[in-house]
Amino acid sequence: MLKSNLKEILDDRRITIREFSRMADFRFESCRQMYHGTMTRFPGELIENACKVLNVTPNDLFVFVEEDKTDGVGGK
Helix, strand or coil, X not given: CEEECHHHHHHHHCCCHHHHHHHHCCCHHHHHHHHHCCCCCCCHHHHHHHHHXXXXXXXXXXXXXXXXXXXXXXXX
């Protein structure tokens, strides 16, 4: 699964979520969800705007994290 690095990027640059929302011209709630890692689907426009205003690539913005495949059933 993809994990957003937005929190780390914004914290390093001392940019608030509200400031980022204005910079990226995107809804605050969507930016907040991306920042806190609760967003399950990432809007392409938000990714594009984030990359432009933060001068990063999608590879900087996200990291791939393997999900735990164990489901607790049958000892797996």
